Amino acid sequence: MTQTSGKRLTMHQKQNLWGWAFLIPATVLIFWLSFYPMIRALMISFQGGRPTALTWSDPLTRNYKFLVKDRVFIQSLKNTFTYLIIQVPIMLVLAMIFATLLNDHQLKFKGLFRTCIFLPCATALVAYSLIFRTMFSYDGMVNAVLVKIGILNEPINWLNNPNTAKAVIIIALIWRWTGYNMIFYLSSMQSIDYSVYEAARIDGAGAATQLFKITIPLLKPIILVTAIMSTNGTLQLFDESVNLTKGGPANATITMSHYIYNTMFQNNPNFGYAAAMSFVILILVAVLSAIQMKVGDKRE
Amino acid sequence: MKKLISLLLALVMVLSLGSAAFAAPGDQADGKLTIWCWDQTFNIAAMNVAKEMYQAEHPDVEIDIQEVLWEDIESRIIASNGDTSTLPDITLIQDNAFQKEVINYPEVFYDITDSYDFTDFGEAKVAYSVVDGKNYGIPFDAGTVVAAWRTDYLEEAGYTVDDLTDIDMDRFLEIARDVKEKTGMPMLSGEAGAVDTVLILLQSCGGSMFNEDGSVNMKDNDKLKAVLDVYNTMVTEGLFIEVNSWDEYIGTLSNQSVVGTFTGCWILSTIMSLTDQAGKWAVTNMPAMTGVEDATNYSNNGGSSWAIINNKDIDLALDFMQMYRNVDFYDAILPTTSAIACFTPAKDAPNYTAPSEFFNGDAIFAKIVEFGALVPSNNTGAYYYDARSALATAKTNIIGGADMDSELANAEDTINFTMGF
Known part of the structure; x- marks a missing residue:
């Protein structure tokens, strides 16, 4: 960081802010359509039962244990x-x-x-x-x-x-x-x-x-x-x-x-x-x- | 200003993306019916007739019949995850899958036990869509098994269709070997990866892959073993040709490379579309298993029923579905769709007793309704398709030379494994 003038710093901050603003839509979409489903899938992999009434497996790793068999x-x-x-x-x-x-x-x-x-x-x-x-x-x-x-x-x-x-x-x-x-x-x-x-x-x-x-x-x-x-x-x-x-x-x-x-x-x-x-x-x-x-x- | 506009545009885009995902066709009690079914020449054609007849009396009711493949209907029910806003008012469901859908998605299906009259429908047929004593399905077409044979090939070997009527499996194999020797033609064909023929034979002697209580019945199922034995004999002796896909199976009929087939009567619409073979086919019942208890010459393969979806325009849907208790309706759809009714009074309708030109003036439809009344029922349940694929694996291995008892034990283990969840 070489900028010392107060005005240039605000300019920089302002640009930074705009950068983030442009990133937000894509980020939100990626989180909503990609990361959220991944986390949900991970949770579901520890659940069992009827699709609309999933419950936590007992023990939690039950599904994974079944895989081996x-x-x-x-x-x-x-x-x-x-x-x-x-x-x-x-x-x-x-x-x-x-x-x-x-x-x-x-x-x-x-x-x-x-x-x-x-x-x-x-x-x-x-x-x-x-x-x-x-x-x-x-x-x-x-x-x-x-x-x-x-x-x-x-x-x-x-x-x-x-x-x-x-x-x-x-x-x-x-x-x-x-x-x-x-x-x-x-x-x-x-x-x-x-x-x-x-x-x-x-x-x-x-x-x-x-x-x-x-x-x-x-x-x-x-x-x-x-x-x-x-x-x-x-x-x-x-x-x-x-x-x-x-x-x-x-x-x-x-x-x-x-x-x-x-x-x-x-x-x-x-x-x-x-x-x-x-x-x-x-x-x-x-x-x-x-x-x-x-x-x-x-x-x- | 420009920035503001671009920001607004971006916002609109994001929002429209979101709302597109949540848009829903139809709403509750909106006086409009949406219907899903999958075959242009068959169930869609039938529904179109029902729509016309219903709208003649109720001109302000809007009915939208959409073509959705069965696989897609199933995926959409799964994707709905119990929320019916993305589903239609009425949908067609394969009989074999009906209990699986209702057991997994009870929120989706409306219980019609008290709101629909089930008298005069075949009992075995209605049973496909009953879960815990409650009715969820209105019967549509029967999958009554017919045997269709090429009379010209039989004649070449010195037989008539009467020789193949009311016979048992020993006699059938005898004829099949003789026909194969004299004409070089196999009697039957079917998909290698499918178990249709095995299950048809199994049901013909009142057998199932499941017991009454829903448990798997394979490794100690003597009926199933007898059936697999016969199937194995037919394939190894070249009396039954196994092909790799459904198209190839239909091909064996249209290319005239087999003497005939026995399967659900819906196959007749395919056979009747082979206009160059008109007059060369005859319809009769299938061979019965020899030396097996309760063996009959009658069975079932396929068929479907209508389901009413929850949280939709249920009253209107139920009123519309009264059409499926209407003899005139069944009479009207028969010539174009050859859909055989499960509604018993329909058998006296004029088109049912009319002779069929394609089959040399034989009144085949009346015959099929008669067969239908004699079909033994079977058990399906939620794990029916798991059992089918396990049985298909066992069947393929048995034909490859593996030991039947251990293969059936394997299959039973596989299904028990899935049921153990």
Whole structure:
């Protein structure tokens, strides 16, 4: 603070006041529509009973204790982590490969390729899930093509087998989200000065060395961001499970969010239990993000 | 001045955001009825006829029929959290979900036990909307099960529809195997993740997933085991084709890749829309389970009832709903909707006894009303849908080769777990 004159201070205060005035509407809305529901949900997660007559659970952590014994919840947890462990690495590696290819200065029709790879991201989640369901149905396009070119002897009922149904969801997720992550990589690659690569070439670095020694280290913060976002997104996966497979066969593809939805809207509504489950997801996202930040953030 | 205007604008925006969230359609006793239902060709069409007939006598009553999907009606009841200001005066509710809604949201539903006359409605049907001895629903359509078969395919294998009438499951499987061998066609199809067929067969012998007292009845349910056995046999022998979605199931009928189906009679409006197949279908009753106590050739699948919402224009709604005790009304809606009445006197109405051209002059509607009177009742309760999904999981695993007893025990545990809250 260097201002000493009384008049300038009032001016400063006045500006400050206006600043706060402009912030208030947004702040109020965020508190009302975001923080208040979060706090309410936390309270409800300790309650039980009929939705319009919720009472505090006895003991308070009753809902959370039930979770450990809930077979369907554990199944949904396993499914979600299967998606996470298989899909996120494949998707991020693919996104990195596409970004590197599209960042090539000699490549023609760059705009066209970029649009093609990014376009899936512009499709609605429900719409693309339904299209994948049609493509992978018993008499669908995928079976027809695979049988015609001789890879399969007879059609597979993709969505009615636990493993292939999971595979279809993973394929769908990769198709939908690779382009999205690629855009992040591409934009930060473009901010790396091209002369760095020229210098590296003069020093005799090949394409692979350039990728691993220059591009990836410089992209580390953005890789961290995409990894956290993808983890977060996968843990909250809902549309694909609901629309592509309905969680079936026999809950083999149900996700945690889908099970929460069923608990609230399909089965006998149990608000407290559903809220407790959503807080478990929150904790998982927080823990996984913390681990990723710890592992990924090594700049000194 | 400018600042003041911008501040006012911001204030207006915030306020309008707030008030939009609290805006409510309709009010108490305003002489206007809002109605929610979900099928343009079926219950909406029926309500439109009721509206026309009612307004002919009460021209100043405004009736607004809105198309809201069942899933959305359910979410909106949940979102209302007991405050009926965002709900309509009358809404349609799936029979299987009725008790669940009333038990969880007693504030929302008006008790019509003393204000509506339930004589002449099928008893089993009315029971779906009774909670603690109180009536909450006015019956609409019956889900009486019919078996619809393609006569041309049966003929190819040397059978007529009479061979499939009043038969038991052993005979049915015999015919199904023979038909499959001679024509290569499966008899039936259905959704892999659903348990409709299993529950239809279970109810046909008076069985339920629940006991009278509301407790789960799965692992020691011999009827259920017999049904799952039959279902498993049909699927493994290729007599019943499992598909992944409802659209694919309808597809098997329209693409002519199955001989027929047995399910709720509402399927007939779909079959009758396949005009190129007119004259090739026949309707009869379903096969009865063999060697199971109380087995019949009759069952129920689906159906819905009307609920009157609390704190709305209840007197007007009740007066309007007298239409559902009116034979002329049922007669008028039948040709366009093929909604089968649960109001017994309707069966003598002219359209019910009229022959159906699509089904080669068979008076199918009178037949279905006759079937309806013979359907055994079953128990639903608040946890019906939990039980359905647990049973679906068990069924899928059993077809995958898992042991039936342990799967049913698992399913029972799953439901008991939810009920333990």
